[in-house]
Amino acid sequence: MPNLPAIRPCREEPQDPRCRRSRRAQQPRRERQCSVRRAAVACQEQLAGDGLSKQQAADCLGVRPRTLRHWRRREKLDGLAAHPRGRPPAACDVPTRNELIGFLHHVTGPAVGLPALQVLFSEVPTVILENLLWRYRRVWRRRYRRQGYRLTWHVPGAVWAMDFSDAPYLIDGVYLYLFAVRDLASHYQIAWIAVPDLRTETVLPLLEQLFLEHGAPLVLKSDNGSAFIAESLTGLLTQQQVSQLFSPARRPQYNGALERSNGVLKTYTGLHAIREGHPFRWTSDDVEQARRLANTISRPWGAKGPTPEETWQARQPITAEQRGEFVQSVQEQLPQAAEDQGLPPVTSLSPDQHRMVTRMAISRVLEQSGHLTMKRSPRRKRRRKPVTTTQPKPSPETSTEQSDPSSATREPSPPQPPPQPDSSEPSPHLSADVPTHPNPLASPNTPPCPNTPARPARRTIRKPSGTPPEKDSAALLARSPERVTISAGRDAPHNEGKDVRTRGSPPSERSIQSWLRRLNTLQLHAQEAANISGV
Numbered sequence: 001m002p003n004l005p006a007i008r009p010c011r012e013e014p015q016d017p018r019c020r021r022s023r024r025a026q027q028p029r030r031e032r033q034c035s036v037r038r039a040a041v042a043c044q045e046q047l048a049g050d051g052l053s054k055q056q057a058a059d060c061l062g063v064r065p066r067t068l069r070h071w072r073r074r075e076k077l078d079g080l081a082a083h084p085r086g087r088p089p090a091a092c093d094v095p096t097r098n099e100l101i102g103f104l105h106h107v108t109g110p111a112v113g114l115p116a117l118q119v120l121f122s123e124v125p126t127v128i129l130e131n132l133l134w135r136y137r138r139v140w141r142r143r144y145r146r147q148g149y150r151l152t153w154h155v156p157g158a159v160w161a162m163d164f165s166d167a168p169y170l171i172d173g174v175y176l177y178l179f180a181v182r183d184l185a186s187h188y189q190i191a192w193i194a195v196p197d198l199r200t201e202t203v204l205p206l207l208e209q210l211f212l213e214h215g216a217p218l219v220l221k222s223d224n225g226s227a228f229i230a231e232s233l234t235g236l237l238t239q240q241q242v243s244q245l246f247s248p249a250r251r252p253q254y255n256g257a258l259e260r261s262n263g264v265l266k267t268y269t270g271l272h273a274i275r276e277g278h279p280f281r282w283t284s285d286d287v288e289q290a291r292r293l294a295n296t297i298s299r300p301w302g303a304k305g306p307t308p309e310e311t312w313q314a315r316q317p318i319t320a321e322q323r324g325e326f327v328q329s330v331q332e333q334l335p336q337a338a339e340d341q342g343l344p345p346v347t348s349l350s351p352d353q354h355r356m357v358t359r360m361a362i363s364r365v366l367e368q369s370g371h372l373t374m375k376r377s378p379r380r381k382r383r384r385k386p387v388t389t390t391q392p393k394p395s396p397e398t399s400t401e402q403s404d405p406s407s408a409t410r411e412p413s414p415p416q417p418p419p420q421p422d423s424s425e426p427s428p429h430l431s432a433d434v435p436t437h438p439n440p441l442a443s444p445n446t447p448p449c450p451n452t453p454a455r456p457a458r459r460t461i462r463k464p465s466g467t468p469p470e471k472d473s474a475a476l477l478a479r480s481p482e483r484v485t486i487s488a489g490r491d492a493p494h495n496e497g498k499d500v501r502t503r504g505s506p507p508s509e510r511s512i513q514s515w516l517r518r519l520n521t522l523q524l525h526a527q528e529a530a531n532i533s534g535v
């Protein structure tokens with residue numbers, strides 16, 4: 001009886017069906033299926049020669065006689081040739097594909113949605129739009145991947161974060177801003193209040209009321225805004241024995257959990273305003289309902305886990321002894337942190353240097369006391385192909401001139417593996433709340449948009465000589481991010497022709513939301529309104 005090869009998953013076939021749309025992806029699996037069927041037909045014929053009936057042979061193989069009869073008939077017709085399954089994939093010409101990829105790369109970036117692309121490229125099939133958008137996002141994630149830390153807060157009520165946010169519409173017809181306070185361990189939104197301005201006189205009474213109602217935390221995170229670095233606010237926090245933790249300059253992702261929650265709360269506020277019948281006019285009731293909704297419906301620890309409000313209500317109050325020990329530990333860590341950074345004593349530091357040293361000291365004390373756990377995001381290993389050295393075939397003249405007979409039987413030395421890149425990383429000191437930013441266009445590692453009024457960046461994509469110009473954009477999806485050279489700003493003349501590994505663009509080159517995305521969104525809303533009015 002012939003051996004039947006087992007059907008195993010094909011390594012050449014991609015795991016995600018969107019990775020490759022051609023029929024070539026399923027060809028290896030179809031060929032293995034046909035080989036198994038041919039072996040089954042041969043086995044059935046051998047069993048029939050031994051005296052077994054077709055039904056008995058089919059029972060031995062575990063298939064029905066009708067299936068074996070169909071395979072035997074196909075073997076006589078075409079030899080059980082492998083034919084791909086499914087409909088032929090939709091096609092699109094190269095210029096249109098290049099135009100679409102160029103639009104994604106130079107105008108909108110990876111944050112644009114499929115409905116907007118369907119309106120702008122109505123002649124392109126939806127399946128091709130979805131496939132190209134997915135492939136572009138995959139390449140973009142690989143190219144601009146950031147190595148951060150995953151922060152886990154363990155003690156509810158110990159660390160708060162506060163920030164201001166702009167309101168898209170006037171609240172109660174008066175207020176332009178929103179003041180947000182969030183507990184990082186329990187994910188509880190303590191405050192989401194409409195305020196008229198960004199002054200310290202507005203923040204002080206609100207913090208005093210929150211401290212009186214919920215108790216003061218051990219650490220209060222904030223940015224370097226004028227309202228948060230004022231002496232009056234610093235005096236209040238010193239009186240309450242609260243350590244103030246400032247974010248690095250021009251790094252909003254350091255307080256990423258609060259930045260993300262602000263966007264979610266704005267969405268909830270807008271939805272509640274739409275439900276009440278005034279979508280372009282927010283009220284304080286909409287703001288408060290959004291805060292309550294965020295604290296009751298979200299479950300950060302799974303479907304069976306507690307809500308942020310339940311975790312906040314079950315917290316343990318912070319005693320005066322714990323506050324004193326924490327403040328004393330921070331003061332003891334300050335000289336060591338300054339020495340590690342190569343700075344002068346703490347008493348002679350500038351305000352920016354003092355905030356940096358304080359930030360390192362507070363992060364160390366939080367880790368030592370068990371309030372915080374920092375875990376580096378796993379680094380994805382890059383597969384490197386071994387370097388193979390191919391020697392040219394010797395000509396007859398050179399082969400006859402060899403005088404050493406042992407050189408003919410000498411085996412070539414194995415290729416040397418490529419040198420491993422330097423994996424040294426800077427020392428962790430509370431870099432960010434989340435390892436990756438939820439909105440790619442808001443990350444500082446985002447490539448500068450051409451509509452940004454700041455200093456533009458020049459990107460140069462290497463490609464081999466002889467590449468047709470119409471395949472320029474298509475090569476962007478096929479090339480790996482290791483082969484792309486990015487030369488930005490004033491370092492461009494020095495980095496020309498070299499592979500530059502940067503963690504992000506300079507602060508002055510940060511991208512902003514493209515006005516074209518807003519125009520596309522307005523166009524979609526107008527089209528939907530026209531369809532509704534036409535009905």
